[in-house]
Amino acid sequence: MKFLVIGSGGREHAIVWKLAQSKRIEKIYCVPGNAGIAKQAEIANIKVDDFESLAKFALDNKIDYTFVGPEVPLALGITDFFNSKGLKIFGPSKKGAMLEASKTFAKDFMKKYNVPTAEYKTFTDFASAEKFLKEEWEENKKVVVKADGLAAGKGVIMCQNRAEALTALKEIMQDKSFGSAGDKIIFEQWLEGQETSVLVFVDGKHFSIMPAAQDHKRVGDGDTGLNTGGMGAYAPAPVATKELLEKVKNEIMPNIINGLQKENIDYKGILYIGFMIDNGNPYVLEFNCRFGDPETQVILPLLETDLVDIVENVVNQTLDKINIKWSEKSAVCVVLASGGYPEKYEKNLLITGLNTVKEDEAVVFHAGTKKADDGNILTSGGRVLVITSLADDIKSAIDKVYNVIPKIKFDKMHYRKDIAQRALKWINR
Ligand code: AMP
């Protein structure tokens, strides 16, 4: 089998790493990839939204399956384009990707198909949204304000009161801080509780749930500071109890599959469900139409089934024919970031110690790295490396990963010291 993986982050390195373990793999290509991916895949430099060139590349290299990492090509319709050329691809259609690319589409879908979610109201023009806040929203009531479209994770503004909501509304709909992503807006009930991400393989008819994970969005220890793409994760997340997962399996997912079929949505790939658990009740905060980053870096190391087999069964809509097995172990990953991230940071700093990490200690996934002409590995992004350790329990996995990290160095490297502490707190509550 020949695979083409699209993307360049730690998530895509984990996908390539897992595919490379398959006996069925002859060759993996990755576009555009990074320095770590280059060890297991042949890198080609094509833009991820240049579908003509990507499809030509897939045809010329006799690619069996293309695996799409990030949301942008999916939202732009890469799956429909590849299908029209007779190419097999793992990832939902453009309409399916709207579950992530349009929050109003996702909320209306949830409401229509009985998927529990926060109360909300949507607006397509500034004046009526402003009127609603001024006339119908209590002055001191909290509200979550969301831009409708893709905004690289920044389009959600948590507002403590009406005044803050009015400012957020102006930013999104008048100043157009997120461009056309702000053509529509949602005001949403602010939910309290614990968050967890449940990722699901979906073939349009059948589904299979992966171990639940938990991300750490804020840059600083104790969930302080700015939001990031994610500073670390762990799986399985104990907050996703057996009862919760049963509810996802027996109620929420069947309702979602029913909705996909009724709406004629071709969905073959991953559905990432972001939950808020309030008093044991799960509410869907968001859908993503792809693997999470860095959740993938803890989920895929726990996967015991051949990922090639899963991809094949998803694309052929035979997911019910395969029994997907997961390790009983726990995984913790920590993101090593550039100084200054998520704001301005330097690039091209030398990374040392990469070869000193032993295979049984941790897996080193590359995110923002590149290879210099002299063979050295340099930093080239905000999130540089993701280190994942596995152990029999979360506590041992935490100890293991934090023992490995000091071996790796680059100037101004920073990382959170408290990844997965929330899991321990939950277990010891
Ligand atoms: P989203 O992209 O919609 O998942 O929002 C990003 C983050 O904002 C989530 O991971 C939550 O931390 C927070 N968030 C979104 N919606 C709500 C809500 N209704 N109540 C509380 N927090 C929320």
Ligand code: GLY
């Ligand atoms: N880690 C969150 C995401 O991938 O959207």
